[in-house]
Amino acid sequence: xxxxxxxxxxxxxLMWLAAAVVLLPLVLILVHLVREGASSINWDFFTKVQSAPxxxxxxxxxxxxxTLVLLLIASGIGLPVGIAAGIYLAENRTARLASAVRxxxxxxxxxxxxxxxxxxxxxxxxxxxxxxxxxGGVALATMMIPLAARTTEEMIRTVPNSLREAALALGxxxxxxxxxxVVRTALPGIVTGALVALARVAGETAPLLFTxxxxxxxxxxxxxxxxxxxLNIYSFAISPYDDWHRLAWAASLVxxxxxxxxxxxxRYVVRPKFGKxxx
Amino acid sequence: xxxxxxxxxxxxxxxxPEPAALKAIGTxxxxxxxxxxxxxxxxxxxxxxAYFGAQHAVRQASIAFREREVTAIIGPSGCGKxxxxxxxxxxxxxxxxxxxxxxxxxxxxxxxxxGVNPIxxxxxxxxxxxRPTPFPTLNIRDNVAAGFRALPRHRRPARDEIxxxxxxxLRGAALWDEVKDRLKTGAIALxxxxxQRLCIARALANEPSVILLDEPTASLDPLSTQKIEELVYAxxxxxxxIIVTHNMQQAARVSDRTAFMLNGELVEVSPTGKLxxxxxxxxxxxxxxxRFG
Numbered sequence: 298x299x300x301x302x303x304x305x306x307x308x309x310x311l312m313w314l315a316a317a318v319v320l321l322p323l324v325l326i327l328v329h330l331v332r333e334g335a336s337s338i339n340w341d342f343f344t345k346v347q348s349a350p351x352x353x354x355x356x357x358x359x360x361x362x363x364t365l366v367l368l369l370i371a372s373g374i375g376l377p378v379g380i381a382a383g384i385y386l387a388e389n390r391t392a393r394l395a396s397a398v399r400x401x402x403x404x405x406x407x408x409x410x411x412x413x414x415x416x417x418x419x420x421x422x423x424x425x426x427x428x429x430x431x432x433g434g435v436a437l438a439t440m441m442i443p444l445a446a447r448t449t450e451e452m453i454r455t456v457p458n459s460l461r462e463a464a465l466a467l468g469x470x471x472x473x474x475x476x477x478x479v480v481r482t483a484l485p486g487i488v489t490g491a492l493v494a495l496a497r498v499a500g501e502t503a504p505l506l507f508t509x510x511x512x513x514x515x516x517x518x519x520x521x522x523x524x525x526x527x528l529n530i531y532s533f534a535i536s537p538y539d540d541w542h543r544l545a546w547a548a549s550l551v552x553x554x555x556x557x558x559x560x561x562x563x564r565y566v567v568r569p570k571f572g573k574x575x576x
Numbered sequence: 577x578x579x580x581x582x583x584x585x586x587x588x589x590x591x592x593p594e595p596a597a598l599k600a601i602g603t604x605x606x607x608x609x610x611x612x613x614x615x616x617x618x619x620x621x622x623x624x625x626a627y628f629g630a631q632h633a634v635r636q637a638s639i640a641f642r643e644r645e646v647t648a649i650i651g652p653s654g655c656g657k658x659x660x661x662x663x664x665x666x667x668x669x670x671x672x673x674x675x676x677x678x679x680x681x682x683x684x685x686x687x688x689x690x691g692v693n694p695i696x697x698x699x700x701x702x703x704x705x706x707r708p709t710p711f712p713t714l715n716i717r718d719n720v721a722a723g724f725r726a727l728p729r730h731r732r733p734a735r736d737e738i739x740x741x742x743x744x745x746l747r748g749a750a751l752w753d754e755v756k757d758r759l760k761t762g763a764i765a766l767x768x769x770x771x772q773r774l775c776i777a778r779a780l781a782n783e784p785s786v787i788l789l790d791e792p793t794a795s796l797d798p799l800s801t802q803k804i805e806e807l808v809y810a811x812x813x814x815x816x817x818i819i820v821t822h823n824m825q826q827a828a829r830v831s832d833r834t835a836f837m838l839n840g841e842l843v844e845v846s847p848t849g850k851l852x853x854x855x856x857x858x859x860x861x862x863x864x865x866x867r868f869g
Contacts (some may be wrong), residue, residue: 462667463705463711464722464726465670468695468696468723469726470726482711
């Protein structure tokens, strides 16, 4: 009896420890970022363009807006394609094309992001002869497509087949059943998957290196080169200036908060509207 | 669209004295309805075969269903009774590798004829499944109105008319009084029995002439089961009802005629009282007296 209770306590302690080890890196990163970067976050950081090398002051408005523009382009291309592919995969599980698409999506998921960047350079930069936000957005979209497709497929698969049959028996056509019943039921999960994909590419640097390139000026024109937070973190961190190092920490903090906000939004969206679903 | 007559509230089941021969299955058989066996044939099945891939699930089945009659299909698990039911509204073919041969006439028209749209068939021949399947993203009212959303825009009734038909369908399914104050709340908050009656209301809102019930009480408690049975009894004043059930007592309680299936074959179709008291096939007798199955 004593022995069993002891084992129980020990095992419980080990599990707490394991959980703590999982959380520790995240906590350490956040604490470190706040300590190093929080002091540099002020109104100027969000409103002013980055300063010239070696001078003090300036902000990150060009990079923050640049990241938002890139994410907008990436979502605009990547999410419709990815979600549509996911719906196709889920609704035609056994089709030969579906297994091929599923396999290729998994391969694409494993492609190193720098290779994705080279691909985007090849199709978007080389033909027109200059770097652009379009190219950066396409590179990020290429990474989002397999993520969105696979999560959409998984989410649609959780919808019980009985729901599909019920709709068909009411006189719904196959496509209307898919879109208005099955996809609608899986929608919170699909949106979550989309936001997770967005958060995932928000911090990508490598695909932007030779696509969006970076820009020290403020722009929202997708035909021009554009700044992005990860690119600026990289260039500021390797610069020799202390002031820039602090700005790099601050930019990292802003980036991670942005990703956290997207994740929290994902949690909020997945709340069921009418309480727990059946099955 | 014409407004149909309001559906009658379900009456409690009359309990006739128990015939001695029925002691074997320990239940009572309802007296046949006055009109039993006299209605027009609404669904006429001839030489029906249904397959899943190479598996021959229904073999040469022939049976006629009459208007405003309740027909029960009984038989052991895997005998093909659900498959037969699913052929009647062309749901069978929604399963990959499923195939149907033979002829089913609905009001004299071949359901499997060229140019027949299975979607229209399913609107005329409604179906309720074994497990309640309310749409979890829709509230109670929209669940019942779900059939209208499947219609092309020009055939969709106006909002007021939809509301009226939702109420009528919910009354017809004996659910209105329980949900009238919370039509805008989610359908999955209802109990299992209420959900199943909601599914029946949803089928009724399409104004079908035939309602197929595929073991509608298999997942319900006895009290909810009784409510569904009373509902089935009431529904036959306006609809043709075909109910598949595992439960012989249920078949005896709710149906005018009973069909017995075994290994994909339709063994016997008789008035319910006759099938359970003096069956003509020895296999039926063996089954209803519990010697196998």
